[in-house]
Each structure stands twice: as structure tokens, then as C-alpha cells.
């Protein structure tokens with residue numbers, strides 16, 4: 001029995017599966033077409049206790065740790081959900097942790113509790129049009145003016161940016177590009193803050209993605225998360241959770257696609273025999289299964305080490321790359337095994353194939369993970 005597999009966690013798995021079956025599967029295609037999930041889904045997920053998993057009860061969460069969040073992510077995808085759904089419904093997983101870690105009661109009451117109750121939606125804005133990999137190079141500038149900051153700049157590719165009520169925004173507080181960063185929580189509707197067009201994407205269709213613009217936006221100093229100029233460290237500390245979530249989405253997508261492909265290969269006959277009876281097909285499925293399971297085992301291992309407070313920056317980067325590589329291999333092979341049907345919107349595997357492509361880009365690209373790994377091994 002692994003740490004992830006306790007009686008309580010089996011219950012959480014069942015709860016998640018029931019939620020997906022009842023509240024997601026009948027509507028997911030509609031949300032994919034609409035380009036977003038409804039706000040009511042956040043409230044429903046909060047009511048059954050899923051939205052707050054991984055957040056302490058003291059801030060309005062349901063308790064549990066990173067392993068519980070991983071379990072929920074895994075089960076949502078394995079029950080027929082998608083990584084796009086996770087991105088849309090669990091954006092608070094990246095928008096809130098810095099506030100929780102700051103122990104700022106004002107921010108926790110105004111943003112964390114309502115978001116975990118499903119009545120507010122938050123987003124995290126780090127990436128800028130000039131670049132996302134170089135976080136220290138952020139140019140959105142916050143000039144101090146009394147008890148406010150005056151923010152000017154732009155962000156792009158922001159998940160849930162269209163629907164978000166607030167955006168946890170990375171700004172530079174010394175000189176643009178100096179790397180002295182702070183996080184400011186900026187409310188939708190603040191004069192000068194505009195949400196640009198809804199960005200159209202290859203995948204993650206049910207997850208809205210936006211460009212944001214800030215022109216002389218006055219943000220109270222009380223909306224700063226933690227002390228000034230500590231934003232870079234705060235962002236880096238929370239990246240571990242985001243990267244492991246993306247790694248989980250990757251291996252869970254792979255697992256789901258192995259299941260879909262196996263089912264298909266048992267049912268589909270060519271030249272008078274089921275596909276699954278062909279050695280080439282059986283070995284392909286065996287390899288897909290092996291890669292998905294190996295990725296899952298490694299991600300769990302690294303997550304357990306994160307939970308026990310071990311320094312695993314390098315391992316987190318490796319876990320993301322291992323899981324993304326497994327996912328890329330599996331979604332491609334699964335689609336191929338489905339033949340022409342795999343290319344159709346009617347095929348679930350088609351959605352996973354498109355959704356998977358972002359996993360090696362978001363939360364730090366595969367190349368940036370390799371940079372971290374290279375440093376970790378002393379290069």
C-alpha cells in the first residue's frame with residue numbers, strides 16, 4: 001500500500017469519481033465548446049469538499065496535503081475528466097498558496113475563504129508578452145504611492161483570466177526587469193485593469209485564457225502578499241506544487257489513454273481478429289502502460305518527499321519531465337491505435353492528445369526543467 005492509498009484516500013477517490021460522473025461528464029463537451037466551465041461548478045465542487053482539498057481547514061479548506069490533491073487530480077482525469085478541466089476548476093491551486101503561506105488574515109478572509117467556498121474565482125499572473133521562462137525579468141511595474149501601488153504592465157496566457165474576480169499578480173517593485181518581485185492581489189473592476197481577448201488554443205478548450213492589461217491601476221498596499229520584494233522566492237516555493245500537479249495531469253492522462261486504447265483494441269477487429277491479439281499492438285500497449293506507471297510511481301515518490309519537507313527542486317523538475325514524456329508518447333500512440341476515429345472530436349483520446357501538449361510548456365517548460373536539473377547535478 002502506498003501513502004496515496006489509505007482507506008481515507010480511497011473514500012476521497014470514490015467521492016471524486018462520483019463528482020465527475022454526475023457533475024462533469026454530462027456537460028464537459030458543452031464547456032469545451034463554450035470555452036469555459038460555469039461558476040456554479042466551483043460552488044458544487046466546494047460543497048462536496050473537493051475544491052478545498054490540500055488547503056488547511058483554518059483558511060476554509062477541506063484539509064489534506066499535496067498527496068490528497070494529487071489523488072483528486074489523478075482521479076478526475078482517470079474518471080473521464082481532463083487536464084483542461086483541472087486547469088479551469090482548480091486555478092486556485094496556483095492563485096492562493098502564496099496568500100495562505102503569508103498568514104495574512106485580511107487576504108485570507110477576502111480572497112482565500114470565498115474562493116475555497118466556490119463563490120470567487122482567482123488567477124495567477126506571472127507570464128508577460130515579452131516572456132514567461134525568465135521570471136526574474138518581469139517588467140510589470142508597481143510604483144509605491146502612499147498606501148497604494150500604481151501598477152503598469154501586461155500579462156498574457158493567464159488561466160481563468162476571463163472569469164477571475166481577482167488576480168495574484170507578479171510585479172516588479174524596484175526597476176522593471178530587476179528581479180525584485182512582489183505579488184499583488186488585483187481585483188477585477190479596478191480602474192485601469194482590463195481583461196483583453198479570450199485566447200483561442202490548441203487544447204484546454206474548457207479553460208479560459210486571457211491577456212491582462214494594467215494602466216495606472218491603484219492597488220492598496222494591504223493587497224501585497226508578504227513583505228515587499230519577496231515575490232520571487234514565494235513564486236519559486238509554490239512552483240513545486242504546480243509542477244507536480246502538471247506532472248500528475250500528465251501521467252493520469254497517460255493512464256486514461258492506456259485504458260481507452262486497451263478497450264478500443266479489444267473491441268476493434270482488423271483482418272478477422274481483434275487488434276489486441278496482434279503482438280505488435282500488445283507490445284505497444286504494454287509499453288504505454290509501463291511508461292505511465294513508471295511516471296506515476298516517480299511523481300508519487302517525489303511528492304511524498306515534498307510533503308516531508310525534503311529539498312527536491314531537481315527531483316520535481318525531473319518528475320515533470322518524466323511524466324510529460326510518458327504522456328506525449330502515450331497520447332500519440334493511443335490516438336494512432338484508434339485509427340481514423342482517434343482524429344475525430346467524438347473520440348475522448350483526441351481531446352487528451354490536444355490537451356497534453358501544454359503540459360511540457362506550462363509551469364516551466366521542459367527546457368527550463370532541464371536547466372534546473374543540470375544545475376542540480378552540478379553543471
Ligand SMILES: Cc1cc2nc3c(=O)[nH]c(=O)nc-3n(C[C@H](O)[C@H](O)[C@H](O)COP(=O)(O)OP(=O)(O)OC[C@H]3O[C@@H](n4cnc5c(N)ncnc54)[C@H](O)[C@@H]3O)c2cc1C
Nearest residue numbers: 124125126127131132133157158159361362363364365367
Ligand atoms: C494554456 C496556457 C495556460 C497558461 N496559464 C498561465 C497562468 O495561469 N499564469 C501564468 O503566469 N502563465 C501561464 N501560462 C504561461 C506559461 O507558463 C508560459 O507559456 C511558459 O512559462 C513559457 O513561457 P513563454 O511562453 O513566454 O516562452 P519563452 O520563455 O519565450 O520560451 C520560448 C521557448 O524557448 C525555450 N527557452 C527559454 N529559455 C531558454 C533557455 N535559457 N535555454 C533553452 N531554451 C529556452 C522555452 O523552453 C520555449 O521552448 C500559460 C500558458 C498557456 C499556453
